[in-house]
Amino acid sequence: MTRQKVALVTGASSGIGYAAAKEFALRGYKTYSCARRLEPMEPLKEYGVIPVVCDVTSPESVENLKSQIARECDGYLDILYNNAGQSCSLPALDVTDDMFKQCFEVNVFAPIRLTREFIPLLIKAKGVVGYTGSVSAVIPFPFSSIYGATKAAIHQYAATLRPELEPFGVRVLNIVTGGVKTNIADTRGVPETSLYQVPGIKEAVKERQQMAARNNPMPAEVYARKVADDFELVTLRGKLNVYRGHMALFLGYLMYWCPRFVVEKILNRKFGLTAIFNQIRAKYSKTNVD
Template sequence: MTDLKDLGIHTLELDVTSDESVGNALTYIKKESGGRLDFLFNNAGTSCTFPAMDLNVADAEACFAVNFFGVIRVTKLFLPLLIEAKGTVVQTGSVAAKLPFPFGSVYSASKAALHQYSDVLRIELAPFEVKVVTLIVGGVLTNIADDRPLPKDSLYIDIEADGVQARRTMAKDNNPMPPNVFAERVVRKLTTPALPPRTIWDGHGALLVWFLDLFVPRFLIALAFAKRFKLTRLAALVQAKKAKSD
């Protein structure tokens, strides 16, 4: 964060799961900005890219605590400053909310919840001239990937090395967009003289996902994902083990 400080940008520690932490940030920003905020960028996020049946409820709650409930907490507390400035709330969504990527059920669900929350919030805040923009983000080079090993009794242990691992590294293996390039593109779209769009699709592969979501039947996408992430091979292994035990 030193490079940001060198540019004159104020940096603060912020835990979006803590009322106290968000409240402290609000107090500081309110004082420094004169009670106005032009943009609130909800960008905190955590990955929970793991087979659905290997995640416990606490894991799922922790993921939603950051990716969804953290957004609600921050937006609610900063709303008076946004109303004063007729500002814009920017939400970091994901292409994972649009397609059924295997081993990402809870992460995808947290982002899908964020998308719908933002769509409704946009309507509710319109009378106060506060805008809401959802970023539907493709591949960006970050360190968000979940690299925990599977439990030894996981149903997916036979495909961990190729199928599950391919999902973990999917973004990094497919020419992700550098963060500075992504940030510059998004800021440019958000600061045009016209009203900002309701959604911004950006990041590597985002437009491909837009096309697939809109035009390709879901069963074809499911078949492609099952093959790509070795679930078809797992099905064959399961049947072979069953036949051997009969």
């Protein structure tokens, strides 16, 4: 008998993860969705999704989820979609230890942990492990140093993982993501003690945080359909990186086409930072930084 294929989507309480879990279920997968809170995932049950509470930053929680899926699916997992994400859009000098630790815990350490723990199930199924990457991994968006660093780390992890898993018949997919309509945007403001506290900085940071929402983002449902296709079509020696979301392909290759100083100038102008940075230069040319 042909067994039912199995998919697991992390970060499925909203946005990309929610839409992807729904899409896999509609395609006939036995789909598990996980997030820290169960309530937002309850409507997914209408489509046959199995919502599970799981904190991807907790080894014990991940181990419990692995045991459940292994038990209920005879040790098979065809798709592991590491989608859970944490935003961080603040000046690098204002990011606290707790902020950058949380961002790396969710965006880097968690997908590494899940991949390691679920690999026996993926090997048995000759499955696919995928990651929600980002154009922020390659574009120096202002106030995105921490988030961009986490995504650059996961891009390189996926790139190196691919040849390591090839002998086991497990495929690896990295989705370089552009603008998608989600609620992941950071809402924290610049602290009053920030070295960047000059007129206009609050508006500039807010503009950066709302960048995706204000630039014709792709609906999460459309993104999910494309990504589900990517998971089903990926081959062992095929593409590692696929570009999904508004402007993803253009931004993904922009640094290859355009000198870095030009890109930086364009971004500073887009987010209204040219005048702000001039103010900062003038301010600290006359005042010591304490």
